Amino acid sequence: MKPTLEDVVRPGSVVSGYRIEKKLGAGGFGKVFLAWRDGGPCALKFIHLESVGEWGWRELFIMLRHEFPHVVKLLSHFKWPEEKPEYLVLVMEYVPGVTLYQWARDNNPCARELVEKLLPLARALKAVHAQEVKHRDLKGDNVLVRETDGAPVLVDFGAGTMPNAPRVTGALAPANLRYRSPEAVAFFLREDRKRGESYDYSVRDELYALGVILYVLATDVYPFNGPDNELLGEILEGNPKPPSVRNSRVPRALSELCLCLLAREPHARVPNAEALCDALEKLLEEAKADPRWAVPLCYGWTVDGRTTEDAPELVGKDPQAWLRRWIRQKPKRGRPPAPPSPLRPRVRWAFPVLVAVVGLTVGVGQVLGQLRPPPSTPTPVQPAPTLPLPAEFSLDGPMPWATHVHEVAPPWKPPEADAGAMPSKADTPAPVTTMTLSSGTTRMKKKAPGSQAEKEKKGNGSNGANVLVAVAAAANMACPGAQVRKEPAPQACPAGAVETMTRQLGMDLGDRGSVDLPGKKYRNNEPVPVKDGPISLVLVGDWDVGTDARGRGGRTALPNGTRLSGQLCIGEKRVYGRITQAVTPAGDTFTVCMELWEYSGERGIEIEPDGGAVKVHPIADVRAVDRFE
Incomplete structure (x- = not known):
């Protein structure tokens, strides 16, 4: 089998003069590594040319022509390996820090601090939109808070667009469903949509996504959530609970601005980034005279x-x-x-x-x-x-x-x-x-x-x-008690799960990923105890889709470390698992339908003879299915 990118680009290796230190992350269009050259750090983004190269060229096209404030900078680019190029490599500015959502988890900010973070981001969008560029994948995990000065930095223009950029087919640009505007969802669900027709993403779509970010930062939940089919309906209905109702510590003026960004009708929203900047500046002035703006939005861990x-x-x-x-x-x-x-x-x-x-x-x-x-x-x-x-x-x-x-x-x-x-x-x-x-x-x-x-x-x-x-x-639904010890009855997948796996994640039914069971120790494959009820598994390695017979190309559907949650049922001789939710390390949540399988190709995991607690091998596969058998 052909070695993966991680097998070749390892800590200590050198790629075109850049010494690799570690992997920083992975997304749908590329994998990012921290590297050093001439005594300074940078981030190398590897984009596979055969499978998703068109998106890489678009990102390069956008970044080569512009340099925006509070937007990660492009330093260089090259194709690699030199003799037979397989990857487009973008050399980006390295931004040490955490994502915007992680910053909120770590610091428990007050409402004033939220506005102070969003205002530079709004100014960055104002500059971006002035050049007719749109990010199209705006979310909290694509905004980094730089540890040196606390400034927000917008990253990852892999789904971005601008006039005359290389065209990539698709009805909608790749993005998390929770950040889609009502009009984008309506376009996607339209029955008379012509083949090859693409959605005309606008500035108001971008500001709607920023409204979702503000809602999450203020309340710690998404304005709309749930299985994909319910989520689509909620976004179309467009009636989120006001942030100040969901969290009484959110000032009313901030709550009203958030709802204005999330308005169902485009004409009712904040019209552009310039108007948003003006609104945020007024909120900062209001915050100076109102002590409630300085109260942390969530409870802390201290007495x-x-x-x-x-x-x-x-x-x-x-x-x-x-x-x-x-x-x-x-x-x-x-x-x-x-x-x-x-x-x-x-x-x-x-x-x-x-x-x-x-x-x-x-x-x-x-x-x-x-x-x-x-x-x-x-x-x-x-x-x-x-x-x-x-x-x-x-x-x-x-x-x-x-x-x-x-x-x-x-x-x-x-x-x-x-x-x-x-x-x-x-x-x-x-x-x-x-x-x-x-x-x-x-x-x-x-x-x-x-x-x-x-x-x-x-x-x-x-x-x-x-x-x-x-x-x-x-x-414990659909799982009999341990004392019954019989196979679970067949059951339908959660609503929208199969469509999410096949259309949104790009999986084929029958595709597999490898997981570690709870209790597995590092470099130790001793059997681990299990019991009926909820189970949370960790995906080992990236779940890539679209690769050829030699494992080349493709893209990552679910990254390494994704948490797969569901139910475990103990049968007479085997343990069965039904996975219904996948949560990536970045926080993206998908409704899925997967079953636990052994490497040997049998459904369930064989119970190891022990005489006491029920134990199984700590490593298994999960398989995408269209029904729980």
Whole structure:
């Protein structure tokens, strides 16, 4: 098999005089490496000429002719290898720093700081648009915050366009669906669209994408989210919840500007980048006289970053409303504290473990008692102490319950006042039942009058019991308990999953990727224990599509480190996995339909003889399918 680019371009190797230090990342059109030459760093972007060379030439065409403020600079370019060129290599300015979204996670900015970051970006777009250039893939992960001065820098013009640029066919430019404007979605879904007809991307599309970025920075969730088919409908409807409603710490003026950028009708939006700059400058003037603009938008991880609003709200008359509120809890941002000593977590977790978890551990009867309306005499509320950071928590790694930009808080975390959530999952001092909500659970479905579910609700004195049972059942849907040990029944793929894999990601049904199971140790292939329920796997290596028989060409559909989440079911002799969500390291989320397979070509993974816990080989394949068998 022909060696991959990573096999040849390795740390320490030299490419046309540039010494490679490490790989920085990968996207649909190229892979980027940090390199050094003449004592200075630069970023080398390798674009495969045979498969996606047209896009590379477009990027080169745009960058050669312009140099914009707050936009990454092109330093040079060449084709490589010299004797038989396979790649166009763009030598770009190296911008040390993190993405705009990661900056928000790390620093927990206030509203004023958001405007201070967006204003230079708006000025950069003003200069870009003045030259009739459009980026067309504007998102938080294509904006870097330079660590030396904190300035935002726009990167990756791989999907960009300008007059007379080399033409590339396609109805829409490649981009994340969440950043598409309503008119772009309407064009894509139009039945009378002619073959070869392309969407006329405008400045208002670009500013709509910037509105999505602002919404995410302010609320920590996308304005619209969910499976692709639902997401398309929500974007077309165009009625996002105001940021100030989703997060009460967002100033009303900033919320209104965000909604203006996201208006359904193009003529109702901010008309151009110049007008946006004026609006942001006015907000900065307003921020000087209003102390609310200096309040961090999210809760921090420290004691003074928590309030009495953290108190549990399971006790009440409407548990369903509480659950809906819990799903969108406000996330933690900022630098987490160092993990406490090994002996502290047990003491500190003794009280904060929530009523729901305690109830599920000791029995349903206690849950029913805790969910009844509170007694007439008030009970003092004890503030919840700061919870320790679980050892396995990572700000970069999405968890199985991830439904938004960050993770939704698991049920044992204390709820908070506004929308958003605390991420992470931790070992607890006693066995607990873990409940996991899928992205679809955020949309509550009403029970039909007279249905069996409605009768059960009327016949039971506790609505909360029904809520908790429903959540627990959803977490283990289509997977029998470990004691049953039989193969799961066939099941349809999630809505829109097959189209996402084949049309958006470019996969063929039957394509495979390699994954590591939880518990796998570095350079150690000893069997790992598994159990029924939610599973989160890590993609090992890039999942490339469109390669030839020798593994040449193609592009990356899902990059190395992508988190694949779904359900695991233990059968009599094999363990079966059904993957329904893929979250890339950059945060892009896709609804997928994949099954766990062995290298040998059999569905499921054979259970290793152990006599105790169920164990399997720690490395497996995932295969794209059109139905769970």
